[in-house]
Amino acid sequence: MNLEQTNHPNSSQQVSHEQPVLMLDQVTKRIGKKTIVDRLSFEVRRGEIVGLLGPNGAGKTTAIRMMTGLFTINEGDIRIAGQSIRKQFKQAIVHVGGIIENPEFYPYMSGFDNLKQAARMTDNVTDARITEVISLLGLQEALHKKVKAYSLGMRQRLGIAQALLDRPKLLILDEPTNGLDPAGIREMRDYLKKIAQSEGIAILVSSHLLSEVEQMCTRVVIIQNGKLVTEHNIGDPKNATLLPELRIRVDRPSAAVQILKKLEPVQMIEVKEDASELVCRVADADMPTLIDALREADVVVYRIAESKKSLEDEFLQWTGGNQIA
Numbered sequence: 001m002n003l004e005q006t007n008h009p010n011s012s013q014q015v016s017h018e019q020p021v022l023m024l025d026q027v028t029k030r031i032g033k034k035t036i037v038d039r040l041s042f043e044v045r046r047g048e049i050v051g052l053l054g055p056n057g058a059g060k061t062t063a064i065r066m067m068t069g070l071f072t073i074n075e076g077d078i079r080i081a082g083q084s085i086r087k088q089f090k091q092a093i094v095h096v097g098g099i100i101e102n103p104e105f106y107p108y109m110s111g112f113d114n115l116k117q118a119a120r121m122t123d124n125v126t127d128a129r130i131t132e133v134i135s136l137l138g139l140q141e142a143l144h145k146k147v148k149a150y151s152l153g154m155r156q157r158l159g160i161a162q163a164l165l166d167r168p169k170l171l172i173l174d175e176p177t178n179g180l181d182p183a184g185i186r187e188m189r190d191y192l193k194k195i196a197q198s199e200g201i202a203i204l205v206s207s208h209l210l211s212e213v214e215q216m217c218t219r220v221v222i223i224q225n226g227k228l229v230t231e232h233n234i235g236d237p238k239n240a241t242l243l244p245e246l247r248i249r250v251d252r253p254s255a256a257v258q259i260l261k262k263l264e265p266v267q268m269i270e271v272k273e274d275a276s277e278l279v280c281r282v283a284d285a286d287m288p289t290l291i292d293a294l295r296e297a298d299v300v301v302y303r304i305a306e307s308k309k310s311l312e313d314e315f316l317q318w319t320g321g322n323q324i325a
């Protein structure tokens with residue numbers, strides 16, 4: 001066990017003295033002359049659900065294949081619970097439960113028999129643990145159906161249940177929501193949150209869909225052309241501005257802006273004359289003052305909308321306008 005402690009006093013991440021469960025350190029993968037993953041570094045800690053986000057072809061699956069020992073690493077290293085994938089492969093890989101692309105099952109066996117079969121091939125999996133993962137993934141009712149009759153969402157859940165059998169410290173899922181409908185995606189999100197909390201493990205989920213990662217993950221690592229673009233904590237108050245940004249549509253924007261500039265609690269951001277719109281920040285408590293002031297000046301308000309800068313807007317900034325697939 002490596003007892004080295006990592007501490008990031010200046011980082012916006014939660015300070016944790018625990019070593020990361022997954023640590024990529026300048027990982028590089030070349031295939032032929034092409035560099036597919038290029039000096040990629042990031043960490044995932046216990047209890048976190050981290051999204052590995054990038055457009056198709058960004059290198060997500062390649063990175064995950066290296067984490068699960070399916071691809072060799074050309075440069076750098078990956079540590080799992082402190083153990084090097086390159087130097088202590090067996091000690092490192094025991095901590096990983098993963099599904100790359102699609103989980104494989106015996107289609108003519110029930111979900112339960114598939115789990116029993118997987119448990120037989122793994123050390124120290126008790127019947128109680130099988131029951132536990134079944135209930136964790138909400139598979140009780142599907143349990144005695146043949147897997148060939150499972151929906152895609154049920155197959156994914158059975159795959160995750162199977163990956164969790166021997167209590168891995170790290171669960172890695174490559175695009176687990178591909179092909180799921182919105183209800184299936186929501187369900188997957190809820191299950192992953194439940195797993196991260198109740199099992200206290202680290203989860204890495206890859207995706208090419210920003211909206212999905214935004215809702216599912218506590219942190220997102222964005223890659224493009226095999227390189228890290230940025231890391232971003234989701235729902236981190238440090239990333240949020242305190243006052244909501246509002247777009248107010250009025251009949252006379254230049255008159256309105258003169259009024260609002262005199263109101264101390266209102267921070268003007270911009271005036272869009274052509275759209276008859278003002279953009280400002282104001283606390284909920286000061287909204288009545290703002291509305292009264294406009295009404296007294298006979299400015300007609302047509303619409304007030306909160307404009308939330310989404311991860312998508314930020315993503316476009318970070319990547320210089322490149323759309324995610």
Ligand SMILES: Nc1ncnc2c1ncn2[C@@H]1O[C@H](COP(=O)(O)OP(=O)(O)O)[C@@H](O)[C@H]1O
Pocket residue numbers: 031036054055056057058059060061062063
């Ligand atoms: N075995 C391989 N041989 C050659 N090129 C590969 C191989 N696997 C992936 N690639 C290339 O590496 C790039 C990244 O692929 P991949 O890791 O699958 O991206 P993602 O999972 O983000 O869509 C792509 O350009 C792909 O064509």
Ligand SMILES: [Mg+2]
Pocket residue numbers: 060061062174175
């Ligand atoms: Mg992929």
